[in-house]
Amino acid sequence: MKTLYYVLLGLFLALGISQAQHIFNASVKDKSNGEAIVGATVLLFGTNNAATTNSNGKVQLVNIPSGKQIIVFNFIGYEPRFDTLTFPLSSQEPIEIQMVESTEDLEEVIVTTTRSSRSINDLPTRVEAITAEELDEKATMKPGEIRMLLSESTGIQTQQTSATSGNQTIRIQGLDGRYTQLLKDGFPLYAGFAGGLSIMQIPPLDLKQVEVIKGSASTLYGGGAIAGLINLISKTPQKERELTFMANGTSARGLDLSGFYSQKFNKIGFTTFGAYNGSLAYDPSGNGFSAIPQYGRFTFNPRLFYYFSEKTKLMIGVNTSIENRLGGDMRYIKSHKDSLYFERNISQRIATQLSFDHDFGKCSHINIKNSISIFGRDISKPNYLFSGNQLASFSEVTYANHDEKLDWVFGANLWTDQFYENKTTSEKSRNYNSLTTGAFVQNTWKTGPIFTLETGMRLDYAHLSNSHSQSKGEIFALPRISGLWKFFRSFSSRLGGGFGYKSPSIFTEAAESRAFQGVQYVNIQAINAERSYGANLDFNYKTVILDNFTLSINQLFFYTILNKPLIFNTDSLPKNTYSFENAKGYLETKGMETNAKIGYKSFKLFLGYTFVDATRNFNKIETVVPLTAKHRINAVLMYEKENNIRIGLEAFYVSSQTLSTGFQTRDYWIFGISIQKWWGKFIPFINFENFTDTRQTRFAHIYSGAAINPDFIEIYAPLDGFVFNGGLKIVL
Numbered sequence: 001m002k003t004l005y006y007v008l009l010g011l012f013l014a015l016g017i018s019q020a021q022h023i024f025n026a027s028v029k030d031k032s033n034g035e036a037i038v039g040a041t042v043l044l045f046g047t048n049n050a051a052t053t054n055s056n057g058k059v060q061l062v063n064i065p066s067g068k069q070i071i072v073f074n075f076i077g078y079e080p081r082f083d084t085l086t087f088p089l090s091s092q093e094p095i096e097i098q099m100v101e102s103t104e105d106l107e108e109v110i111v112t113t114t115r116s117s118r119s120i121n122d123l124p125t126r127v128e129a130i131t132a133e134e135l136d137e138k139a140t141m142k143p144g145e146i147r148m149l150l151s152e153s154t155g156i157q158t159q160q161t162s163a164t165s166g167n168q169t170i171r172i173q174g175l176d177g178r179y180t181q182l183l184k185d186g187f188p189l190y191a192g193f194a195g196g197l198s199i200m201q202i203p204p205l206d207l208k209q210v211e212v213i214k215g216s217a218s219t220l221y222g223g224g225a226i227a228g229l230i231n232l233i234s235k236t237p238q239k240e241r242e243l244t245f246m247a248n249g250t251s252a253r254g255l256d257l258s259g260f261y262s263q264k265f266n267k268i269g270f271t272t273f274g275a276y277n278g279s280l281a282y283d284p285s286g287n288g289f290s291a292i293p294q295y296g297r298f299t300f301n302p303r304l305f306y307y308f309s310e311k312t313k314l315m316i317g318v319n320t321s322i323e324n325r326l327g328g329d330m331r332y333i334k335s336h337k338d339s340l341y342f343e344r345n346i347s348q349r350i351a352t353q354l355s356f357d358h359d360f361g362k363c364s365h366i367n368i369k370n371s372i373s374i375f376g377r378d379i380s381k382p383n384y385l386f387s388g389n390q391l392a393s394f395s396e397v398t399y400a401n402h403d404e405k406l407d408w409v410f411g412a413n414l415w416t417d418q419f420y421e422n423k424t425t426s427e428k429s430r431n432y433n434s435l436t437t438g439a440f441v442q443n444t445w446k447t448g449p450i451f452t453l454e455t456g457m458r459l460d461y462a463h464l465s466n467s468h469s470q471s472k473g474e475i476f477a478l479p480r481i482s483g484l485w486k487f488f489r490s491f492s493s494r495l496g497g498g499f500g501y502k503s504p505s506i507f508t509e510a511a512e513s514r515a516f517q518g519v520q521y522v523n524i525q526a527i528n529a530e531r532s533y534g535a536n537l538d539f540n541y542k543t544v545i546l547d548n549f550t551l552s553i554n555q556l557f558f559y560t561i562l563n564k565p566l567i568f569n570t571d572s573l574p575k576n577t578y579s580f581e582n583a584k585g586y587l588e589t590k591g592m593e594t595n596a597k598i599g600y601k602s603f604k605l606f607l608g609y610t611f612v613d614a615t616r617n618f619n620k621i622e623t624v625v626p627l628t629a630k631h632r633i634n635a636v637l638m639y640e641k642e643n644n645i646r647i648g649l650e651a652f653y654v655s656s657q658t659l660s661t662g663f664q665t666r667d668y669w670i671f672g673i674s675i676q677k678w679w680g681k682f683i684p685f686i687n688f689e690n691f692t693d694t695r696q697t698r699f700a701h702i703y704s705g706a707a708i709n710p711d712f713i714e715i716y717a718p719l720d721g722f723v724f725n726g727g728l729k730i731v732l
Contacts (some may be wrong), residue, residue, distance in 0.1 A: 144277030174614030
């Protein structure tokens with residue numbers, strides 16, 4: 001009898017408990033437009049009991065105890081909502097929950113490269129933004145250059161073109177560096193001859209943001225953006241003063257000293273950046289050649305802003321740098337004996353910037369800009385000298401009109417480029433004169449809450465002449481189209497494509513790697529501009545899980561075809577002599593990029609994967625594009641407490657590559673760790689880059705032949721190996 005009593009008591013208790021568990025039904029919507037919010041998290045406060053809204057914005061939360069309970073509603077881009085309800089509810093009908101968009105959305109990034117007035121999340125053109133936080137981290141790792149900043153981004157590879165001087169170029173989606181357009185605040189300051197040392201000579205401390213468009217972007221800024229474009233956005237003065245100093249030293253005997261100042265007064269604002277970056281020669285392998293050259297560089301970039309009114313402003317600036325870079329045999333660097341191998345680069349760069357902006361109202365404005373740049377460079381080797389000067393100018397006027405649904409941008413530009421080679425005969429002269437005029441129009445149309453369409457058209461007339469009495473003019477029509485689908489707040493997709501072109505020039509990656517020795521002038525009459533077309537498709541998803549985890553994923557697919565690219569022709573020419581011709585065929589790149597970002601409280605995990613299938617189809621024979629890794633992985637785990645401490649762990653994988661000789665290289669990993677600590681205005685930092693000492697000289701010899709006249713193997717892995725650096729940043 002007692003047993004039966006306990007059984008019945010247990011059944012009644014179980015029944016009571018089950019009856020105390022209740023159900024909550026809700027319909028979650030955007031307060032401003034009434035649209036359903038898909039993927040919002042609904043959480044019973046203080047528990048792990050959570051659910052997410054479906055495709056109609058509806059959700060059901062079960063197993064809710066009796067009494068007063070707090071229900072939390074959360075979604076990226078919206079203010080969290082806390083509702084206190086008493087269970088059981090009087091009705092089981094869904095309760096309408098209206099959420100308000102956050103005014104402090106950390107994902108909201110405004111970009112300028114696309115010339116639109118919209119945020120990065122509302123642009124049909126796919127843009128990647130490297131924001132101030134990432135720039136600050138990389139500035140402490142490589143204060144003198146942006147190479148690391150770019151090379152550690154998914155889909156971007158930096159290719160070293162000199163084994164001893166460290167010269168580098170940018171590759172996007174398997175295409176050579178000459179197909180990527182590098183801009184500074186929308187100005188093409190690093191084109192042609194001036195692009196040879198560009199990423200090695202741009203310090204990141206005065207940058208606010210870096211914006212990257214992958215795939216053809218020639219419609220936006222003209223020829224040269226077949227692989228994409230990179231726009232370096234400088235800091236602008238604010239009412240609150242910014243004064244930063246940085247000192248850095250490296251185990252490779254490098255020294256970096258830099259400072260930045262900006263402030264806005266009533267009608268005047270200033271930004272000033274100055275830096276010294278240098279190093280002694282460094283040979284970690286002991287093979288007798290410099291992996292890091294001896295160099296010294298001074299940079300000075302002042303800018304003046306004058307605010308005529310709230311609607312009108314003028315900016316005048318100058319970018320300057322002077323560098324002396326010496327690599328080669330370590331014995332020559334120390335003693336300068338003529339019988340030893342060396343490679344010296346002496347360069348001077350000065351570029352003016354002028355930009356005038358006027359707003360006619362809230363919906364329209366005009367921008368007028370001009371730059372004049374002078375670049376000189378001497379490359380010397382034993383018994384060889386290449387010396388030249390480039391004078392280039394860029395002028396542009398754009399008018400934009402925009403409202404909630406339509407953006408229009410109209411513009412015209414004039415781009416000149418003159419190159420003069422010093423100490424050469426008229427028969428061998430590689431001088432040229434280029435003049436390009438262009439006009440473009442772009443429209444962005446938000447058809448509704450789901451779809452936005454962006455279309456554009458550019459017409460360029462490019463005229464090229466040289467010192468051999470050759471000249472040619474060509475007209476290029478460059479259409480582009482992109483669409484953005486916002487299926488849900490958490491899920492969107494972009495599809496776009498366009499045409500591109502590149503005028504012929506001797507300043508190619510292959511010519512740079514030879515220091516232009518034996519490279520012939522471009523036969524304008526026989527050579528045509530390179531033309532391309534390509535497309536990108538991407539998918540984006542982001543959500544909040546259990547109020548603690550954030551997840552965002554971007555999946556990109558890309559395809560580009562380049563018809564009749566410019567290549568070397570060595571047939572019927574003396575040994576070590578190279579002339580240019582259009583290949584009989586095409587170059588094709590296709591692949592994908594995957595980016596994932598996972599956040600949990602103070603931790604962030606970034607994962608990136610790049611797959612590139614780049615092939616040459618010349619004379620109906622398919623070969624792999626040399627020095628292109630088919631697989632690349634980048635992973636960064638970051639722990640950060642704002643204004644307290646930042647610790648980053650990095651891992652990068654590069655798969656096997658094919659050299660021009662057909663040799664298959666080995667794959668490799670690179671690991672690093674960086675630490676920053678805030679003590680008020682003082683921020684010490686230390687970084688251990690490549691602490692496993694991965695370098696090409698550990699895999700094989702990097703040259704053949706005698707040391708006096710070495711034949712260097714193509715560079716596919718780091719040469720400097722493990723280098724640690726540390727320093728102090730002071731923010732006043």
